[in-house]
Amino acid sequence: MPGVDRSYARHFAVRSAAARPAGTSLQSRSPWSRATALPAGLKTNLRVAYAFSGPCLDLEDFEFDAIDSLEADAERAAYGALASLKLVRIRSAGQRTIVRVKGVEIGGDRFVVMAGPCAVESERQVMETAEAVARAGARVLRGGGFKPRTSPYNFQGLGLEGLKLLRKAGDAFGLPVISEAMSDSQVELVAEYADIIQVGTRSMENAALLATLGRCSRPVLLKRGMVASVEELLQAAEVLLANGNPHVILCERGIRTLGKLTRNTCDIVAVPLLHQLTHLPVIVDPSHATGRRSLVPALARAAVAIGAEGLLVEVHPSPKTALSDAAQSLAIPEFRRMMHRLEPYLKLWSEEHALDETAAPAARR
Amino acid sequence: MPGVDRSYARHFAVRSAAARPAGTSLQSRSPWSRATALPAGLKTNLRVAYAFSGPCLDLEDFEFDAIDSLEADAERAAYGALASLKLVRIRSAGQRTIVRVKGVEIGGDRFVVMAGPCAVESERQVMETAEAVARAGARVLRGGGFKPRTSPYNFQGLGLEGLKLLRKAGDAFGLPVISEAMSDSQVELVAEYADIIQVGTRSMENAALLATLGRCSRPVLLKRGMVASVEELLQAAEVLLANGNPHVILCERGIRTLGKLTRNTCDIVAVPLLHQLTHLPVIVDPSHATGRRSLVPALARAAVAIGAEGLLVEVHPSPKTALSDAAQSLAIPEFRRMMHRLEPYLKLWSEEHALDETAAPAARR
């Protein structure tokens, strides 16, 4: 249906179902026969809802009570958007997924900084970066072997050789490593070397890749698509979970808008919004979100303050000569300064996090 | 309400109302009391619809029958979007507004080309252009006196002097003239000299300007806002009609998207979509929609083929030296060639238009 906002169609279907008189039931799989026990008016409404939402509408899923007040509505609307998302949506305020990888917990009690070069370029580059970011407090090493580039004539990454160097650097400095797989046919290879597999922004809707990663045991970091809505990000995560992989981290990395002075527009409000909607951890990539190193530390602060579970930051020993993302990579001293300046904000983060866990589990979100 | 698609909320409200059992009625102004005669389930649905659509929802307006088929749905959805638009929406296939100005009919039996310079720069410029476009078949002369510019240091138009020159040129060659008013405080002055008053893309949401133009007797050409939806364009038109001015022409002039090779993206499908929704005539501005003279003639052809009622085209005797919109203004010989090449398409347009009027009035739209 053209221009139909399916989430709200489902939302209305929820409410139609909620209005079902006591003693009736919705049994059959055929939506019209299902509705036979209902009064005529309501039947029409269900039919309308069905028309809008199609065969994937699962009415049995809807167990909301009648809506009591306008106040509750905005909240419900968001949940309604998740009607078809059985696995990623949050079901209670305390529910929360912690992704564990080699002793690091993403979504747990400590904020997690992942850092490293955009692309692995040489052993020296990745070793030097790994050592520096580990010392400054990063707990996961990032680095690309396979690079999705827009031009066939640009540097495409070192491939397998890059993955091996990343692995070596991570092992040398005690950091689990994260790297991107660009295709279902690459998953097995990347999974051999990386502890977390990244789905890049260009791949968020790559159904074959998502299905394969869903059947893989490695944690997945799922980056939001360049112009994907929050609902679409969650739908992509649902594919991973529905295929069997519960270890999913979401990543806000900026969306494409009309501005030209920054590479993307960071939708920072997506962080608390996702916390209202899903139990999965959410991190922010301030490097891609801004595209300019001078803006990365400020956005990192905001990400901590708004409650993200971590950061993914590009760091390079010599940004000027970086083969990709030169303008947005922090030099090592810049990364150190950023980490230092984040400290008081991380202290506030931890205090609020502890509060959530004990007295008021719902407060933080 | 955040992110709520009001049009579909209204759409559902329509359907809730349509489901009303025979013998009940919706009388009271208070939506909840209004619903007292309804069965419990339906009442909840109306309540939901109300929550979404707020106080402007006028249930009495809805007189749709129960929905018979999925096929009819897309059409109805569009009508639903217009629930709060009492005056601009089309009520029968034959209904159509013709805006008449000094013998020219926009929305009538003939396609209308409006042409002229972006800004009036000198008597010679506007006289030369007026003569040339009149000879080539244009029937309205355009030209800006007051120019909305993004920088305070750019050419701002000749103002009143420009309006006088435009008037003189129009009178000399028998063309009614169109020019822009940028503020409610300018309306009286512009109305003195121009036959049609243009609302520019930056002013589509200027409530004070729209209200003043609504109380004015001059026809108004309403340009779509840079990122306005079709619904919002119609809401702006509704303000004009609600204030008393029925002589409104809509203009698709491209919306701002991500592309950089053209100035805007022409949403050409808005033309037949608007024809489904409103009785007002719709014209296309291929100059602003593309920003490049080499693309103007191709888009003009498409606009004719898709059924627009007219064109608004920038023409300049010497585009290279134009003080504004240089790259998108056609030189006079280019305009002549464009008009010549449009001829067979205009012939098809007239044939289909004649067909609509007689045998199958709904077919065209």
Place this chain on the structure above:
Amino acid sequence: MPGVDRSYARHFAVRSAAARPAGTSLQSRSPWSRATALPAGLKTNLRVAYAFSGPCLDLEDFEFDAIDSLEADAERAAYGALASLKLVRIRSAGQRTIVRVKGVEIGGDRFVVMAGPCAVESERQVMETAEAVARAGARVLRGGGFKPRTSPYNFQGLGLEGLKLLRKAGDAFGLPVISEAMSDSQVELVAEYADIIQVGTRSMENAALLATLGRCSRPVLLKRGMVASVEELLQAAEVLLANGNPHVILCERGIRTLGKLTRNTCDIVAVPLLHQLTHLPVIVDPSHATGRRSLVPALARAAVAIGAEGLLVEVHPSPKTALSDAAQSLAIPEFRRMMHRLEPYLKLWSEEHALDETAAPAARR
């Protein structure tokens, strides 16, 4: 570099190079050493251009003369955008790629309509559709085996079985067939059954898929990404050509914008713009571009009028029960009416096309 418009950086580099004094040359691969023979001022300019455009800038490629007038500028800007696109860009007005598949020429003397169901659902459905569209004048049969769906709980297509049924239907009615491959790992299978392989809008930036299709001998129909610019569409096509496959058809299928009444916004001006930039044929998909069957015929007319080489249209024997894209699929009688009404426009298309071929090869584009 953040927010830098690389195409214009290249454009300026072009001009810096064009300004090279007679007798100097740009020989070395290192851009700075290359510039040693130049006067100081110009050297700085080249350096700036290099900073903006990076290692992929190939100065030898630029052989433009000094710019003579503002008038030529818009054209040149477009060519500048293609500086890194060695293979897809047009080099002379007459140059044009014709993609040939089983006697059908896309980009040749006749307009080509491709039609069929969104997804193959059953033998009866695809046979009935194939017969009907063939009779009505379609010359390629479309149909999806593998479907990229946003929800894991939606119909995902019949897969291999769907491809076999599509093949059977195409053979039965003498139509070559087109179907989508969603991943590099699917290419071999799809290539076995389909004559043209489609890259869907969600896959336009799937680097692994593009590289694999580039090494494949089947023609490829490349759909524009949901929010891809024209430059990005061409870059994706460049990947196909750079990997060895010259048989590429581009497809404008609408981009995602703010409107809600249509599924997408058809950027119809992309058709003549692409004709200025590339020698590849360009077709329009009015089904996805609108999402509403009632708007498909109008957009099809506009696509013919603006000079597209073909259409890709969804047709279903019973749209109401279609398992995907129900609202945008034409019923068979609707498709027939659309084809009938297109006839006079196709006649004009052919006349102009013939004109291009003989007297004025550059005129059409």
Place this chain on the structure above:
Amino acid sequence: MPGVDRSYARHFAVRSAAARPAGTSLQSRSPWSRATALPAGLKTNLRVAYAFSGPCLDLEDFEFDAIDSLEADAERAAYGALASLKLVRIRSAGQRTIVRVKGVEIGGDRFVVMAGPCAVESERQVMETAEAVARAGARVLRGGGFKPRTSPYNFQGLGLEGLKLLRKAGDAFGLPVISEAMSDSQVELVAEYADIIQVGTRSMENAALLATLGRCSRPVLLKRGMVASVEELLQAAEVLLANGNPHVILCERGIRTLGKLTRNTCDIVAVPLLHQLTHLPVIVDPSHATGRRSLVPALARAAVAIGAEGLLVEVHPSPKTALSDAAQSLAIPEFRRMMHRLEPYLKLWSEEHALDETAAPAARR
């Protein structure tokens, strides 16, 4: 010129000028004659730059040195974008505008919270809100008399009566007041009652309104247009300053993107970006940026952490019954909780601010 990024054209012009050989000068106002002392190659480049940037390009303004490194480039690009913005751009790290109004300094040593109802609805509503927000720490009272509404049938505000009530409430609780003027013809009236005049998002490009406010002595709060870029926001501010009013506060209030779960997308990175570009203070409106009260406090925290100078927040004694913006208005206890929870972040804000003022004036920005 179509699709041309003027800011970068100017940027290149800067660099062309920078490349000017010692001893030459650029004197004449005519760009071509101006270039006569230059070598041929450079002349062409200036000509190109001129073609791109038009008559408003003021070459004398450019006093950049030759570019030394890629590292400096991103920063320079941003400054380049401001080439035509003579008055709003920052000229030294220490330069900063402080807007003073009745003892409150926006852009000074203390973070400023402005709060109050979307629209003034009654004396009781505005008095109750004023008292509550003053006690909770707000220092400016907001409230709309004239409301820009999308539908002519929605509540349009109390007008003059609303302004009088707002004034009364502000005076009663010692708060300066801010209210919107929607048209140049309203400025005089609003200026009589309000201490700060707001330009709403729909009016950011209203040239007549900006010019009138520029000649007014009241401070102006300029909201970013719904889809305006940062450059365009600054251009609008330049109009105010160029007309004589230096008391301008910028306001990031979210831009319209594709998401549906929030009303807008807050471009929070615009805050530090604006701090790099302009000396004007920047505040954030978390109410319009999210459209959902449950997200307002989280965004407020992020705004403090990223260094904004203040907040503009909607508060209503009974959001359920608010006549406008019901879903995004905080109830009074919610506002109190938000202010309480902001305290530790405001302490960090002050520490960093004090640091900026003394040891490292450039560090903060």
